[in-house]
Amino acid sequence: EAGVAQSPRYKIIEKRQSVAFWCNPISGHATLYWYQQILGQGPKLLIQFQNNGVVDDSQLPKDRFSAERLKGVDSTLKIQPAKLEDSAVYLCASSLNPGTANEQYFGPGTRLTVT
Amino acid sequence: AQSVTQLGSHVSVSEGALVLLRCNYSSSVPPYLFWYVQYPNQGLQLLLKYTSAATLVKGINGFEAEFKKSETSFHLTKPSAHMSDAAEYFCAVRSNTNAGKSTFGDGTTLTVKP
Numbered sequence: 001e002a003g004v005a006q007s008p009r010y011k012i013i014e015k016r017q018s019v020a021f022w023c024n025p026i027s028g029h030a031t032l033y034w035y036q037q038i039l040g041q042g043p044k045l046l047i048q049f050q051n052n053g054v055v056d057d058s059q060l061p062k063d064r065f066s067a068e069r070l071k072g073v074d075s076t077l078k079i080q081p082a083k084l085e086d087s088a089v090y091l092c093a094s095s096l097n098p099g100t101a102n103e104q105y106f107g108p109g110t111r112l113t114v115t
Numbered sequence: 116a117q118s119v120t121q122l123g124s125h126v127s128v129s130e131g132a133l134v135l136l137r138c139n140y141s142s143s144v145p146p147y148l149f150w151y152v153q154y155p156n157q158g159l160q161l162l163l164k165y166t167s168a169a170t171l172v173k174g175i176n177g178f179e180a181e182f183k184k185s186e187t188s189f190h191l192t193k194p195s196a197h198m199s200d201a202a203e204y205f206c207a208v209r210s211n212t213n214a215g216k217s218t219f220g221d222g223t224t225l226t227v228k229p
Contacts, residue, residue, distance in 0.1 A: 004158070031215075040124075042205050042219030043159070056216055091158055097215075101147045101166035104217065106158030 002026065004107035006092050012113045018080035021110045025073070025094030031055075033104060034067055034077050035091040043091055049075065079112075087114045117142040117208050121220035129228045134178075134193040136223045138206035141187065148189045149207040149217070150180055159205060165189060176200070201227045 005024040013019050025032050030051050035043035046065065048056040052072040060067070064083070069075040079086055089111050093104040122137040140146060147166055151159040163174025170182045176199075180191045189206060203224050209217040 033217075040221070042119075042207075042221045044219070045216065048216065093158075095215075101164060101209075101211075103149065103161045103164060104159075106151075106160070108156070108158045111156075 004092055004094055004105050006090075006107035006110055008110055009108065010111050010113075012115065013082055015084055015114050016081040018078065019082055019112065020076050020078045021090050021092075021112075023075045023077070023092030023107060025075075025092070026105055029094035029096055029105070030072075031095045031097060032069055032075050033091075033093040033095075034075070035093065037089040037091055037109070039088070046077070082112075082114045084114050087112055117146065117210055117216075117218050119206050119208050119218055119220035121204075121206050121223050123223055124221065125224045125226065127226040127228060128196045130198055131195050134191070134196045134200065134225065136191040136204050136206075136225065138180075138189045138191065138220060139187055140189060140206070140208045142208055142210060144210050147209040147211060148180075148182060149209065150174065150178070150189075150191050151205045151207060151219075153203045153205065153222075155202075162191070162204075196225075196227045198227050198229065201225055 032049045034046045037043045046060045047067045049069045067077045089109040091109045092107045095104045096102045118141045120139045149164045150162040163172045165182045173179045203222045206220045
């Protein structure tokens with residue numbers, strides 16, 4: 001079974017530029033998550049999708065971050081414009097269903113450096 | 116609201132020694148609890164999970180954790196550390212309501228000395 005795929009793995013941009021990350025979850029997983037992991041901290045949920053609908057985006061900085069999952073499969077996360085404090089690893093995860101004991105499967109992450 | 120506190124951001128043990136990583140949680144409803152491991156430049160991988168079936172949970176690579184409701188704890192242990200256990204470990208709590216939102220602790224980095 002293929003795991004969660006993410007690209008790119010690394011990205012360096014200057015502040016005020018825009019960037020997009022892509023995630024392809026495990027086939028059949030209805031729930032998709034985007035996390036931000038700042039160095040020295042645990043993953044922080046940015047947005048959670050159930051199929052192509054948003055379940056939770058309460059911690060997404062909506063003035064600069066956006067995410068979509070149009071066909072209920074893969075997803076993109078965009079930052080525009082980027083700030084220095086956005087430097088982090090962006091993790092995508094998927095699971096069969098939320099609200100259960102199903103584990104989340106994580107991709108390798110995209111390491112973003114904003115200079 | 117739910118939260119996770121991992122006591123000790125860094126733990127160092129000798130190879131062959133007991134590993135103990137501490138996790139305390141707060142949740143207003145019965146939680147699901149998870150331990151994940153993260154190796155450098157990789158995503159998180161599930162070690163074990165508590166789903167209310169049994170308080171002592173066994174996971175991969177010889178790790179286990181015990182759910183103690185009275186102490187709101189879910190500490191991770193391994194009897195004998197191996198060099199390959201060196202990694203960062205995250206405890207997470209998930210409510211069985213609220214669309215299953217997970218909250219992660221800030222992690223504990225385990226160093227294993229030869």
